[in-house]
Amino acid sequence: MVTDHRKLPRRRGEALNAAIFQATLDELAEAGYAGLTMERVAERARAGKASLYRRWPTRIELVMDAVYHVLPVPSSVPDTGSLRTDVLAALREAARLLSGPAGEAMRGLLSEALADEARAAAFRRRSHGLGRSLMQEITRRAVERGEIDASAVTPRRLDAGQALLRQHFLFAGPPIPDELIVQIVDEVVVPLLTRR
Amino acid sequence: MVTDHRKLPRRRGEALNAAIFQATLDELAEAGYAGLTMERVAERARAGKASLYRRWPTRIELVMDAVYHVLPVPSSVPDTGSLRTDVLAALREAARLLSGPAGEAMRGLLSEALADEARAAAFRRRSHGLGRSLMQEITRRAVERGEIDASAVTPRRLDAGQALLRQHFLFAGPPIPDELIVQIVDEVVVPLLTRR
Amino acid sequence: MVTDHRKLPRRRGEALNAAIFQATLDELAEAGYAGLTMERVAERARAGKASLYRRWPTRIELVMDAVYHVLPVPSSVPDTGSLRTDVLAALREAARLLSGPAGEAMRGLLSEALADEARAAAFRRRSHGLGRSLMQEITRRAVERGEIDASAVTPRRLDAGQALLRQHFLFAGPPIPDELIVQIVDEVVVPLLTRR
Amino acid sequence: MVTDHRKLPRRRGEALNAAIFQATLDELAEAGYAGLTMERVAERARAGKASLYRRWPTRIELVMDAVYHVLPVPSSVPDTGSLRTDVLAALREAARLLSGPAGEAMRGLLSEALADEARAAAFRRRSHGLGRSLMQEITRRAVERGEIDASAVTPRRLDAGQALLRQHFLFAGPPIPDELIVQIVDEVVVPLLTRR
DNA sequence: CTCTAAACGAGACGGTACGTCCAGTCTTCGG
DNA sequence: CCGAAGACTGGACGTACCGTCTCGTTTAGAG
Structure with a gap:
C-alpha cells in the first residue's frame, strides 16, 4: 500500500469500505480463509477493529461482502448458438x-x-x-x-x-x-x- | 499435594486414544468442526494437550482419525441384482x-x-x-x-x-x-x- | 428520515453545563471516579462528546468543576465562642x-x-x-x-x-x-x- | 525466601514472578499508576497476559504484591535512646x-x-x-x-x-x-x- | 425578521487496552 | 524414564473508551 492515511483526512463510508474489502481480499490470497483474522484485516486497511465490527459482525459476512463486491454476479449469459x-x-x-x-x-x-x-x-x-x-x-x-x-x-x-x-x-x-x-x-x- | 484423588487409573495407549476419539466426536457434534479446539477436546477427554499433539500434529489429523475410527470404510458393496x-x-x-x-x-x-x-x-x-x-x-x-x-x-x-x-x-x-x-x-x- | 422527533429543545451554555455537571455527579456516585468515563457522562447528559471536550480537556477538570459547582466553598467560618x-x-x-x-x-x-x-x-x-x-x-x-x-x-x-x-x-x-x-x-x- | 541454586528446582513460577514484579515497578516509575497497563507489564516482562491474570485478577493486586515484594515491611524499629x-x-x-x-x-x-x-x-x-x-x-x-x-x-x-x-x-x-x-x-x- | 455563524447531538473514525480463549511448546512430576 | 498434566509465550478474539473529526440541525444574535 502506498498512501499513508495518517496524513490524509479520515476515510468514511464507501471509501473506507473499499479499503477494507481490498485488505480482506489480500489477506484471503496470502493466508487463506482459515488464516484470515479481523485483526490483520484491520491493520492492513489501517482501520480500527471497531470499524470492521460495526459493519460486519463476523468474518463470514465480511468475506462474503468483500468477495462479491469485487466479483459481482456476471449477468451475461453465454449465447453461442449451441x-x-x-x-x-x-x-x-x-x-x-x-x-x-x-x-x-x-x-x-x-x-x-x-x-x-x-x-x-x-x-x-x-x-x-x-x-x-x-x-x-x-x-x-x-x-x-x-x-x-x-x-x-x-x-x-x-x-x-x-x-x-x-x-x-x-x-x-x-x-x-x-x-x-x-x-x-x-x-x-x-x-x-x-x-x- | 500429597495424594492424587483421581478415581480412574491413568489411561495409556489405546484406552487413552479411544477416550480422545470419543471426546473429539462429541465436540464435533456439539460445536461443529469450526468450533472444535484441541483445548476442549483435551479437557473433555481429561487428557493433557501434549498427549494430543504427540499423536496428531494438527486437528485435521485428529478429526480424520477420530471419524475413521468409529466409522470405518464400509467394505460391503451393495449387490441387489440391478x-x-x-x-x-x-x-x-x-x-x-x-x-x-x-x-x-x-x-x-x-x-x-x-x-x-x-x-x-x-x-x-x-x-x-x-x-x-x-x-x-x-x-x-x-x-x-x-x-x-x-x-x-x-x-x-x-x-x-x-x-x-x-x-x-x-x-x-x-x-x-x-x-x-x-x-x-x-x-x-x-x-x-x-x-x- | 425527515423529521426530528426529539422532545427537548437543544440546550446551550449554562443549561448544558448544568446538565453535564449533574450527569458527572451521578456517574461519580454510581461508578466512582475510577469508573467514570467521558463517554458515559456525555450519554447520560444526552450531549455530544465534543461538547464535553470543548469545555474540559480532561476528566480531571470536568470532575473538579462539577464537584465545586454544586458544592461551593462554604465561606461561613463557624463562630461558637470557643x-x-x-x-x-x-x-x-x-x-x-x-x-x-x-x-x-x-x-x-x-x-x-x-x-x-x-x-x-x-x-x-x-x-x-x-x-x-x-x-x-x-x-x-x-x-x-x-x-x-x-x-x-x-x-x-x-x-x-x-x-x-x-x-x-x-x-x-x-x-x-x-x-x-x-x-x-x-x-x-x-x-x-x-x-x- | 532463600533460593538454593544447586538442587532445589527453581520453580518456573517464582522466576517469572520476579520478572513480572520488576516490570511492574519499572512501568510504575515510567508511567505512574494511572498509566500502568497489564498489557505493557506483560510485554515488558516478556510474559503472556494470561500469566499475569492467572496470578492477579486485577492490577490492584499486582501492584500491591509487586511493591510489597521489593519493599517488605522494615521490621527494625529505630531505637536511638530518645x-x-x-x-x-x-x-x-x-x-x-x-x-x-x-x-x-x-x-x-x-x-x-x-x-x-x-x-x-x-x-x-x-x-x-x-x-x-x-x-x-x-x-x-x-x-x-x-x-x-x-x-x-x-x-x-x-x-x-x-x-x-x-x-x-x-x-x-x-x-x-x-x-x-x-x-x-x-x-x-x-x-x-x-x-x- | 431574516440570515449566518457558532454551538450542538450524534456518532464514525484510528487507536489502545481490556480480560478471555486457544495454539503449540516446554517443564514438572507421578507411575 | 516415559508420558500425563498443565503452565508457559504469543496472538486473536470482540468490547469499551479515548480524543478527534465530520455531518446535519438548531439557535442566538447581527444586520
Missing part, C-alpha cells in the same frame, strides 16, 4: 471464478456459513443460485431452438455440471484443468439433456 | 454417513486439508475415493450382467451421483431428503450409464 | 463534604492531578487550602479572646486535624464516625494549641 | 518509602482499593498498619524510660505524624523536604506526647 458451447462457456466462467478469491472464500465459508439459516441462505444465493439460473437460461434457449426436449430438463440435471466442477475444486483445489470441463460437458451435461 | 437399486443403496449409505460426524468433519476439513499435498491425498482417499471405487464395482457388475455397455462408463459419470449428493449436503446441510437421492439416481446416474 | 466547638464544627463540616461527591472526587484526583503543576495547584487550592484558611480564622479569634497563645499556632498544627480526618477517609472510606472527630479535636487539635 | 530521634528516624524512613514506588502505588490505589472490603483491608494492612505499630513500639520504650506518660498515648496521637506526612505527599508529591519532617516532630508529635 447447447454444448453455451454450457462449456458457462462452466469455464465458473471455473475462472473458483480459481480466484471467490473459490478460497467458498471453501472456508462452507464450514461456518450454515450456523444460522439467514447466513446460509445468503451464502447459497450468492454462490449456488448463480449456476442454476444460468443453466436454466441456456437450456431454455436450447429448447426454443429445438435442440433438446423440455422434458429432459430437471433440476438435478441442471446442477450436475456445477456439482462435478465444484467437487473437483473443493477436493483438489485450483487450478481446474480445462480437459476436465470438456469431459463434464461431453460425458455428462450434454448427454443428459439431449437424451430422447 | 444397477438402479445398487446405486440407490450406495447413495443412501453415503447420505447416512454424511449426516453423521463424517459429514461435519468433511465440511470443515475442506478449508484446511489442502494446505499440504500429503494431507490432501489422505483426505481424498478417505472421503472421495470411497464413492468412486464403490461405483466402479457396481458398474462392473452391471456390465457383466449385460445391463449396461462398458463404453458408457467414464470417471465423470461415476462421480456424478456423489457430486450432486455432496453439493446438496455442503450447501444445505443435513438431513438429506430421500426424494433427492431417488431423483439423482433416476434422472442422472441411471440415464447416463444406460444410454445406448 | 476554640473547641469552632474546630469541632469545622471538622464536622469537612467530614460531611468528604462523605459526598467531593470525597469520591478527591480520592480519584489524587492519582491524576499531580501530572502537571497547574492542575495540582488548582486541586490543592480547592481541596486543601480551604481547611487551612478556616483554621487560621478560628485560631485568630481564639488568640483575640486570649484563649490560646499566638506562638502556639504553626502551619503543621493547623493542618493536623484535617490530616487525621483525611487519612481516615482515604484509607477507610465513608462514613466517618463522629466519635473519631471528637477524639481528633480533644486529643490532638485542642491540646496542641492550648499548650502553655 | 523519643524525638526515634520518631524522626521513623518518619524519615516513611518519607523515603513514599518517595519510591510504594508512594506512587499508594496514591493510585486509593481510588480503587476500596471497591471491596477484602482488598481495602489488605491495602490498609500493608500501607497503614506499618506506621501505627512502629509508633506503638517507640512510645512503649519512651514510657519505659519514663520520658513520657502512658496516659498521653492515644491512637489519634500515634497517627498524627503519619497523617501529616502523607497529606503532604499526597497533595504535593515527592520529594518530601526534611524540614517538614522536623517540624512535624517538634511542633506536633513530641508536644502531643510529652504534655503532662
